[in-house]
Amino acid sequence: MKKFYVKDCPDHKPVHIWIGESLGMEEKFINKMKPKNPDVLYEFEDTLLDLEKLKEDSEKAFEEYGWYGFLNIFGGKFARSDGYGGLSLVYNKDYRYENIPDNAQTLGYPRSNFPDELFTENFELFEKVMEKRLDKDIWSEAQEFGMHHAFRFLHKHEIIDEQKLNELLAKFPDRKDVGERINLNTYSDTWGFNRWSDPAKYGYLNEIVKRVKRSPVRSRLAQIKNIDTEERKEQANKYLWHRDDTWFYELRINLSLHNENNVYGIEIENYGSKPFIPGNWYVWDTYVTHRPYVNQAMPGKARTNYVLAVNPWFDWIEEEQCWVQNEFYGEKHPADMVIEGDAIEGLKLVQ
């Protein structure tokens, strides 16, 4: 089994992309491998969980370690949300940004060169970017080549017309703060977050850690709160559409902690929505556009999810600071791994 040492990864790539590219994972697996049990959204009951204890200790963890609002990822400004946030369950000991506490590492980071108002003032632009699945590219293009280049990129991909392009070029300065693409040990470096944080090991939360059979990556205890009015609800739902890495890189297993009034759930593009059942876990390909939703204002209430992400096909060797391919690599689809108990102990597929 091949080992990949983080020290060999170039600065401009996140580790998973560096390894994925060198093995040709996209062509060989990501684009064509299907699960034995095909579905869009998998739901699992948990045969081992004490939900009340987890809820109780999650609240205590927030009291003990704090609550970090998600950092603005639509612009360059450091602004934390008061509606979406929580605690990081993992951290990267070599994280590049020292101004971010370990327990907040997986809760966002601003975008280099990006004007703060671009998407808030032009929401239709954000929608089109998501529709054409250019969200990841637009951030990288802006980061590497500056903002004006990114506007031209939007024009090239027919997201904006010539008139809009000229308008944006005139309005926003061409920021090139970074000048080169740095991704290793940044927020984009999904596999960099591979050590359990103190909150992850707090009280009953540690019982979940003990059941996880794979190396953790970008994971968090995520809360949606302060959705006090209908207007706030509309606003939140609008901006929650997003994509994460594919489940071949970042296998998300999402545990719902509560769902008073049945107002919280998950919505997936071209599939529809499903309300969460507290105590159940949910898996889907997070590369497909999706959003957590709240379908009613919930003054004074919060929605908490334990968002576990594991690396399905590589295991972390701390002593050697390297990732090594495991026995599932290329052999078993990540969704089947959850179904067959290779990712976490105690889950039973709801059929």
Ligand SMILES: [Fe+2]
């Ligand atoms: Fe997501």
